[in-house]
Amino acid sequence: MSLHLAAPQGAIAERVLLPGDPLRAKHIAETYLKEPKLYNEIRGAFGYTGEYKGVPVSVQGTGMGIPSIAIYVNELIRDYGVKKLIRVGTCGAMHNDIKMRDVVIAQGATTDSSIVRNVFGPTINYAPIADFNLLCKAVESAKKLNISTKVGNIITVDRFYDDEIDNEKLSQYGILAVEMETAALYMLAAKYAVQGLGIFTVSDHFLTREVISAEERQSGFNDMVEIALETIIKA
Numbered sequence: 001m002s003l004h005l006a007a008p009q010g011a012i013a014e015r016v017l018l019p020g021d022p023l024r025a026k027h028i029a030e031t032y033l034k035e036p037k038l039y040n041e042i043r044g045a046f047g048y049t050g051e052y053k054g055v056p057v058s059v060q061g062t063g064m065g066i067p068s069i070a071i072y073v074n075e076l077i078r079d080y081g082v083k084k085l086i087r088v089g090t091c092g093a094m095h096n097d098i099k100m101r102d103v104v105i106a107q108g109a110t111t112d113s114s115i116v117r118n119v120f121g122p123t124i125n126y127a128p129i130a131d132f133n134l135l136c137k138a139v140e141s142a143k144k145l146n147i148s149t150k151v152g153n154i155i156t157v158d159r160f161y162d163d164e165i166d167n168e169k170l171s172q173y174g175i176l177a178v179e180m181e182t183a184a185l186y187m188l189a190a191k192y193a194v195q196g197l198g199i200f201t202v203s204d205h206f207l208t209r210e211v212i213s214a215e216e217r218q219s220g221f222n223d224m225v226e227i228a229l230e231t232i233i234k235a
Contacts, residue, residue: 002075005047005060007039013049013056014083015232016076017225018069020090020181022046022061028088028225029059045072055233058082062181066115066158069181070188077192084195084235086134086228087185090203090212090221091154091177094167098202100210103149103224104177105138106130106198111156111183112165119187128156128186131195134235138197141230147223152176154198156183167206177202195235199228 005012019025025046029036033050040047040060047060060076062069069087076082091104098104109128120126135151142149154177155170167178182198189196201221203212 002079004042004045004071005040005075005079006042007047007080009080011037011039011049012047012060012076012080012082013058014081015055016058016060016082016085017228017232018060018062018072018085018087018185020062020064020069022063024088025059025061032225032229033057033059052229052233057229057232065180066113066156066184070115070184073185073188077188077194082194084134084232085185085189086196086232087182087198088224088228089179089181089198089200091179091200093177093202093205094171094175094207096207098150098176100202100205100212101221102202103142103147103227104154104200104202105135105142105149105151106154106182106200107135107151108153109156109183109186109198110153110170110175113156113158113183116183116187126187128183128190130186130197131189134195134197134231137235138199138227138231141234142227145223145226145230147227149227150176154179154182154200156180178206197231199224
């Protein structure tokens, strides 16, 4: 057990998918994993372990924002020996060539987070990036599944409602989408020398103002999940 996870040692696989929504964790486990077993429900952060194509895989809900995901990623790696972590979440598109429900794979995660900044101090602008092996395998898996993806830089923000952020400039500099957790995953994966990747489905659009329902966010987005599962069992 750890401070926030009730799982006994050996209950969590070394390969873990990380949805923010704990009910999405439940949906993924019950839809894709063989004989999923619930190992955690503390704070409603559901965690399950089962098998995908004969390989043990866990799915752990992390909540929203860097402070929340950082707790679970730290404990999964440090206390349970997790080696491969793929965040499967939603994002807001920031380009016209990205459409609703498109899949975005984060090569890098720009951030405004003071949590990341405080690790290195004011003189260092640390660049959180994906594990190259996971990134390549995700692109390969998407091609084999005939799923189109966009690969590039995203931004991880501390505030969901932010009137001060310059989204137009971010888009001009190649930021594809916005979300709230991946920079922490990439930083912690680097710290502990494990593999981390973020894969997202576009659930809202900054330019068109389209928005997907809360219900679809919870139980939809199968393309993203299938890419993540195929990637994590091959890495």
